[in-house]
């Protein structure tokens with residue numbers, strides 16, 4: 001069985017994913033895969049430099065993530081260009097990892113996919129677990145974690161579907177406004193309900 005873990009930016013997916021990892025579930029993390037597919041020397045990174053310019057590169061040849069983020073979160077056309085370039089590579093690598101884990105005999109796999117709904121990847125997974133927070137809390141945590149201004153954080157939040165829409169497509173929702181322990185209790189009861 002594949003559990004799709006999703007939510008919105010800074011809603012707490014990584015926090016819940018860490019709890020699932022601690023319980024022994026294998027995790028395929030789309031954000032991590034998205035870093036692997038643009039490592040120095042990859043054709044993807046060369047293409048990103050060609051399309052977005054030298055400004056998105058660090059001197060050591062790695063991707064300047066802040067600079068690329070500034071470009072794509074403010075501009076839907078550029079975001080689409082980046083998505084079109086990277087998403088097929090991310091998807092292929094995630095499927096390869098999934099197949100390998102099943103071959104190794106794993107029964108339940110977690111796929112942490114921030115853009116599961118935006119990219120219409122619902123068919124990748126058997127159950128969808130959404131990590132939700134109020135917009136106020138999301139803004140607060142995002143500004144704090146990424147040291148962003150209110151305006152920058154709002155721009156990033158608006159680049160994704162509203163969390164209320166994602167809740168509608170969920171098999172279960174964790175409301176992560178309270179403490180981490182309160183979210184853990186919710187996770188545990190969902191795992192019992194799903195018998196995993």
Ligand SMILES: CC(C)(COP(=O)(O)OP(=O)(O)OC[C@H]1O[C@@H](n2cnc3c(N)ncnc32)[C@H](O)[C@@H]1O)[C@@H](O)C(=O)NCCC(=O)NCCS
Pocket residue numbers: 008009010030031034064065066068069072079082083086090113114115159160
């Ligand atoms: C723009 C980049 C370089 C910014 O890097 P940075 O280290 O600042 O952020 P990070 O990768 O940790 O992403 C943080 C969060 O931003 C959100 N996010 C990232 N990319 C996108 C996008 N294209 N559209 C909407 N939200 C996005 C996700 O919620 C993600 O969890 C990076 O996010 C990226 O390469 N994005 C394109 C690939 C992608 O779509 N990744 C999302 C998972 S598939």
Ligand SMILES: Nc1ncnc2c1ncn2[C@@H]1O[C@H](COP(=O)(O)OP(=O)(O)OP(=O)(O)O)[C@@H](O)[C@H]1O
Pocket residue numbers: 007008009010011012013014015016031114141142145176177178179180183
């Ligand atoms: N219940 C909580 N109480 C306090 N802080 C929290 C809680 N849950 C998450 N956080 C903090 O909020 C921030 C966002 O959480 P996290 O990184 O897990 O979100 P995410 O959904 O994985 O984000 P992204 O989409 O950007 O990858 C982090 O700094 C995290 O430590």
